[in-house]
Amino acid sequence: MNDLLAARSQMAMSLAFHIIFAAIGIAMPLLMVAAEGLYLRTREEVYLTLAKRWAKGTAILFAVGAVSGTVLSFELGLLWPQFMSYAGAIIGMPFSLEGFAFFTEAIFLGIYLYGWQKISPRAHLLAGLMVALSGVLSGVFVVIANAWMNSPAGFELLDGQPVNVDPIAAMLNPMALSQTLHMTIAAYAATGFAVAGIHAFQLRRDRANLFHRRALAIALVIGGAAALMQPLSGDLSARAVARLQPVKLAALEAHFKTEARAPLSIGGIPDEERGETLYAIKIPGGLSLLAFHDIDARVRGLEEFPRDEWPNTFIVHAAFQLMVGMGTLMACIALWGAISWWRTRRLPEGRWFLRAVVVAAPMGMLAIEAGWTVTEVGRQPWIIQGVMRTAAALTPMRGLVVPFVTFTLLYIFLAAMVVWLLFRQVAASPRLPPDEQRRETKMEDKSVVG
Amino acid sequence: MSAELLAAGAMIVALTFYALLGGADYGGGVWDLFAAGERASKQRALIADAIGPVWEANHVWLILVVVILFTGFPPAFAGIATALHIPLTLMLIGVVLRGAAFTFRTYDVQRDDAQRRWSYVFSVASIFTPILLGLTLGAIASGAIKIENGQVAGGFVRSWLAPFPLAVGCFALALFAFLAAVYLTLETNDTALQDDFRKRALAAGVVVGGLALLVFLLSGAGAPSVRAGLTRSVWAWPLHAATALCAVGAFWSLWRRAYRWARWCAAGQVALILWGWALAQFPYIVEPDITIHSAAAPHATLRLLVVALGLGALLLFPSFYYLFRIFKSK
Ligand code: HDD
């Protein structure tokens, strides 16, 4: 493995690990706060238990997110010093702002987790809201930095060096809006579905358990709403890519020949040598319609770009299909749940529905990983689109395969531990005393009738 | 004052907070390992309660140092991260293991063997990480990192695998353990526990003194220009006097069981040591090739950075005050 490949793999592995915890860190506080808010309104103990249980899980995941994020901040310099030296002044700003978002997030999370007995219920809820808000902001700021790598702005080039740096313009780069929107919604969708899946699984074995019913309801509302929005926001992303990174669009659609009324390839294996995509289902005009909202639009194919500027079309195309496939399935399940709720006015809990929710549990996280693969691999060979090549950013340090293997092993170990700990948490599923359980279920039925 | 000086000052302030708050969290891990006697489990519980609500917030100071460095002084960040790739990577492993092990131990639902294993990982990582942090700072101060035309000359090992950086690493560990022991006397009303940590603080204080002397002696060969700054500048002797005053004050108040005073003196001592180093090295970020001015980002960036840091501080300090008022007013 050469050093460039080792460095890229280490970066990819660290980010792929971190993003799971980051997505949960963005969305989970909202779920906790929703449960706690419902407790304050209804005074049903089960909501309080739920908020506390979720908080415990979040604490574990948050800590892993914080330490893996610290690793990332250093890795930017450890692996890509030339990139940071070049871009730090232009794009350091969102990272600095992110620093303050981390502070508020960590401070109020500390208060939230350890302060149940120490502050008033209202102040406690407010602390939770602060965590939810700063979690979103942390994500938004760092994705802005990433969007800048895709559509650099806010500086001019003079002999290859950046001059007239304008950090604000860099933050308001053309991809910033679509990417931050898409990522934030993705965090809610993925976390909501993951949580819903866990509780649906428990509910299938323990039908009347009120704890899991309430949990499922909250997770489905948040995750489902996000899943319904995600295709719309993805459309915004796709059109931004079509405009600003035509090579990436061509690669993710496995589109080789420039043509008007370009077809959409579903599935298929791009063959870079022959310049065509084999075994795909082609929908005439589909790509033109999606990328430019015009069925006759001309879409540039890979053939228009120098061969050494193509990203790996196979990976990018496959990852894109995976994301869109997951997104479509999740949106369908959300729609199914919504229709069922609308017709019966109660928690959809049909056997098949619960089964679908269980199966969908990992889909959001998979889509997030796939989506980032599209974004990052699709940008290659550039680290800053059109400005700096990834190879030029690499540290002169040799033997990078050693840290890559070390961190990989470390993260595999951590991941195994996290799964094991969460399993122990979930296994200790709370049961209300049978009395209360019966009364609560009855009350629920009454409210359904009334 | 120019924006780059303000940004550099903010970086040292953030580093100071990291040492005073985050450092003490590492020190807590040290005392977890050395918990002994009939109250060993009580000592451990006290440490865990003291660290639990605050360590993640305290840890963010380190992130702030890094982001100010790469936003305000990008070539300095690139140079440090390149030359010190190995110790920084090792330090990160320590950061990951410390945080993860602490949390896993706290939140595991069942109390069994697993807990003890996490405890062990947590405390060993708490010893390992500060040594590497100190070592990194020692290497930066030593003048052994040579940057020529933006490239690091002189290898990836020699600058940090030397007596001076290693001594600074041990010194950092001793300081953090000292801080933690002093702070912990204020975390409980149980006088027996207080006494346990008082003894530890006094012992750690002696070690700090010894290592300070060692670092100073080694600096003659190991970091000549910092040594020159620390002995020959006009501010040097007042600074040494103030540091010594804090150190004596800390001992005296520990002896008299005036723990509140001891806390301020110990914190003052650590802060003054850091500022002494920063002043001795001024205007260099990395001796002898990178200065605050040569590494400074364009003016637009620095101005914005300083404004953001100022506004951020307005948000941050009240929040921190609230956090500490809830958990640290015993
Ligand atoms: C729950 C996760 C999830 C789901 C269901 C979807 N996406 Fe996505 N997508 C992401 C999670 C994601 C992501 C991981 O968050 C990415 C990576 C970078 C980014 O900004 O968002 C992303 C990137 C991304 C990009 C590339 C943007 C770039 O390179 O800058 C496009 C074109 C789409 N998405 C389009 C879609 C479409 C048309 C979807 C229709 C269903 C869709 N996504 C569902």
Ligand code: HEM
């Ligand atoms: C190069 C990329 C990244 C860097 C350098 C980075 C850096 C960090 C750091 C330093 C932390 C720790 C903060 C603390 O101590 O509390 C962190 C946590 C976090 N990061 Fe990242 N991050 C990156 C990518 C991302 C992405 C893509 C997202 C999401 C969209 C994200 C969202 C978060 C969130 C929400 C947290 C809070 C902690 C948690 O909930 O787990 N980060 N990140």
Ligand code: HEM
């Ligand atoms: C958290 C979600 C993310 C994931 C899963 C992710 C994934 C990846 C992958 C797969 C690569 C390797 C690409 C290749 O070499 O083919 C990569 C590279 C990289 N990513 Fe990301 N990325 C994420 C977010 C970010 C963010 C937010 C930033 C910066 C602000 C960032 C900065 C980088 C850099 C600097 C590289 C190395 C240079 C390059 O390959 O272009 N990434 N990432």
